[in-house]
Ligand code: HEC
Ligand code: HEC
C-alpha cells in the first residue's frame with residue numbers, strides 16, 4: 779500500500795468503529811436512540827430508529843406527531859397505552875412534562891374527578907399496537923418498507 783493511502787484508511791477504520799459502536803449502544807444512553815427494542819406478544823421488534831431518521835431521511839415530527847415544544851419527544855406509549863384502563867387512568871399524568879401535553883386529550887387542566895362530559899373520547903386515540911401498526915405500515919405502503927399480511931416476520935422475530 780502506498781503511504782498516502784494510510785491516513786484515509788485510518789479515518790475509514792475509525793469511522794467504521796464509531797458507526798458500529800453507535801449501532802450497538804443501548805438506546806437509553808442516547809438522546810436519539812439508534813434502535814428501539816419492542817417486546818410484545820407478536821414477537822420482538824427491533825426498530826432501526828437511526829436508519830429511519832438519517833438514511834431514510836424522515837423528520838422527527840413525521841413520526842413523533844406530538845412534539846409539544848419538547849426537545850425530547852414524548853414516548854408514544856405515554857399517549858398510546860396497551861389499554862385505556864384503570865392503570866392508565868391512575869398513572870398517566872406523570873408521563874407528561876408540561877400541562878400543554880394534557881391539552882392534547884383534555885380540554886382544560888384536568889383534576890379528578892372528571893365530569894362525564896370532560897372525559898376524553900378514547901374511540902379516536904389508538905392503543906399501543908394499533909398506533910404502531912398504523913404508523914409503521916401506512917408509511918411503508920406509501921414509501922417502501924414491510925406492510926401487509928405476509929410481512930409479519932420482516933418486523934417481528936419468530
Ligand atoms: C420513522 C419514525 C420515527 C422518526 C423519523 C423518529 N422517531 Fe423517534 N421514535 C420512534 C418510535 C416508534 C419510537 C419508540 C417510542 C416508544 O416506544 O414509545 C421512538 C423513540 C424515540 C425516543 C425515545 C423516547 C422514549 O422516551 O422512549 C426519542 C428520544 C426519540 N425517538 C427521538 C427522536 C428524534 C430527536 C427524532 C428526529 C431526529 C426522531 N426520534 C425521529 C419513531 C421515529
Ligand atoms: C402527547 C400525546 C401523543 C403522543 C406522544 C403520540 N400520540 Fe399518536 N395520537 C395522539 C392522539 C390524541 C391521537 C388521536 C387522533 C388525533 O387527535 O390526532 C393520536 C393518533 C395517532 C394515530 C392515528 C391517527 C394518525 O395520525 O394516523 C397514530 C397512527 C399514532 N397516533 C401513532 C403515534 C406514534 C407511533 C407515536 C410515537 C412516535 C405517537 N403517536 C405519539 C396522541 C399522541
Ligand code: HEC
Pocket residue numbers: 856857858862867868870871872874876877879880881882883884887888889890891892897898900903
Ligand atoms: C393521550 C390522552 C391523554 C393525555 C395526554 C392526558 N390524559 Fe388524562 N385522561 C385520559 C383518559 C382517556 C382518561 C380517562 C377518562 C375516563 O375516565 O373515561 C383520563 C383521565 C384523567 C383524570 C381523571 C382520573 C380519574 O381518577 O378519574 C385526570 C385527573 C387526568 N386525566 C389528568 C391528566 C393530566 C394532569 C394530564 C397531563 C399531565 C393528562 N391527564 C394527560 C387521557 C389523557
Ligand code: HEC
Pocket residue numbers: 823824825826829830834836840841910913914915917918921922923924932933
Ligand atoms: C415515515 C415513514 C416510515 C415510518 C413511520 C416507518 N418506516 Fe420503516 N421504513 C421506511 C422506509 C422508507 C424504509 C426503507 C424501504 C427500502 O429502502 O426498501 C423502511 C424500512 C423498514 C424495515 C426494513 C429495513 C430496516 O431498516 O430494518 C423495517 C423492518 C421497518 N422499516 C420497520 C418499521 C417499524 C417497526 C416502524 C414503526 C415503529 C416503521 N418502520 C416506521 C419508512 C417508514
Ligand code: HEC
Pocket residue numbers: 816817818819820821823906907910911914915918924925926927928929930931932933934
Ligand atoms: C412494519 C413492522 C410490522 C409489521 C409488518 C407487523 N408488525 Fe406487529 N407490531 C409491530 C410493532 C412496532 C408492534 C408494537 C410493539 C410494542 O407494543 O412494543 C407490533 C405489535 C404486534 C402484536 C402485539 C399486539 C398487542 O396488543 O400486544 C401482535 C400480536 C402483532 N404485532 C402481530 C403482527 C402480525 C400477525 C403481523 C402480520 C400480519 C404483524 N404484526 C406485522 C410491527 C410490525
